[in-house]
Amino acid sequence: MFRRSAEFNGTANAYGNQTYAGNGATYQGYGAQQASTDPSTWSVGAPPTTPVSTAPMTIDSVVQKTGLTLLVVIAAAVATWLYIGDIQNGTTLADQTNAAQLSAALLIGSGGAFILSMVNSFKRVISPALVLAFAALEGVALGALSKFFDMYFGDGIVMQAVIGTFAAFAGTLATYKFFDIQVGNRFRTFVIAAMFGMVGLSLLEMVLGLFGMPIGLFGTGGMGLLFAAAGLVLGVFMLILDFDFVENGVRAGLPERESWRAAFALTVSLVWIYTNLLRILAIMRGD
Template identity: 35%
Template sequence: MQSNNPILSRVSVQANFSQPMTVEGAVQKSILLTIVAAVVGVAFYIYCNLTGAFNIAMAGFFVGAVGSFILAMITTFKPNTAPALAIPYALFEGVFLGGVSLFFEMKYSGIASQALLATFATAVTMFVLYRTGVVRATEKFKSVVISASIAILLVFVVQWIMVLAFKSTIPGLFESTWLGIGFAAFVAIVASLNLILDFDLIESGAANGAPKNFEWVCSIALLATLVWMYVSFLRLIGLLSDD
């Protein structure tokens, strides 16, 4: 079975009918990882904010981003490692969330709670649309969302290279302009649509008899999408506040 989530697009899983995964198991593990990431994120945010340890917050931002990315890649190519790496992945994501939230809060007071509310409301909406069949994870839908996700990733890679190598940015795309706001909104929409792929991945995995450890792979994918959504809403709300 091949995943439709960007970070799992090259994973192949051998079915194990003696102990297959279940939707309930994947949901429980997803909730667990989300809680772990949220608790760590809030604790790290509060600590850095109260102590004024903004350098530690920035270090946590980078360490969390790199650490979670590395662990996600490992579970992508070696899904059997997911049960052992899932909690560490959530810890890294939590540190990243705490750092990035403090960064935005320093510039836009109250933005973290707004982005969190937007993420929660959007996640619920996507789930309802998926369960009612209004939005279906057809092959065309998957292809469009995955292609858009890859395109966004490439744009960000180009942006990072330009910043690091040339001290410049892509003109207008990451600024508080109509182009920048439009791009940020597009990223938030694509990130949200990835939830449909995650929901479908869980149901397809259970239907195809994927092994029990694939529940952890699905939970990592779902948490990755939620974090992407949250950061996307942070950027979008921040740009709108500047406008």
């Protein structure tokens, strides 16, 4: 997703000069005025044109956009949780209706969020509206998923996963800053390859499950615990990539709109960590 950002990948530097591939030379950026040697283009008494300036991306702008995005996720999750009624024994008509609502919310939310995540990942110019729409659909899916885990496992499993998610975020950020972690190309390639690998294995598990031959990656056994733990570690690595993008983006003076790209990435990473923590906590309870 970060590679879709033209500014982040060197097509513009921190000084506002436009660069072009091939010779590495810099040219005047948009809005810069060049002197004309053609007298016919000269004007007398015309007010000077003021170039339009774009506010740069800052830590504050990233925090604000990320906070707003997470607020939408939480609000949609809470609304979905409250809308779906409890399922007692699954035999009454009310229980069946609530189960159908839970399944529909999970399907629509996760499916819509996945589609918008692909759109946001491949758009060169990030769209705040699409990021917030993704957050709303992701919240619907998380609300239904959290309701499911709460009904079947209870004992505050959802709150424990929420606290663990933000603890992982704070711990990763502190480690990144205090130990001055430098993200290299090998690490970045490893994380991306591992992420695609886990997504591919998840899809394979879903397909095999339809034919009654699951591998056990989503189960409650040792294989399921190992897969969830690997997903949790990968989520932490994804956060490190997010922090690296924000730090380099602020240093390079990226436009403020790129704060939405960072907010989207951080939201995806936090959701990834949360869902894997839910699975780990459920498996550890041994039910």
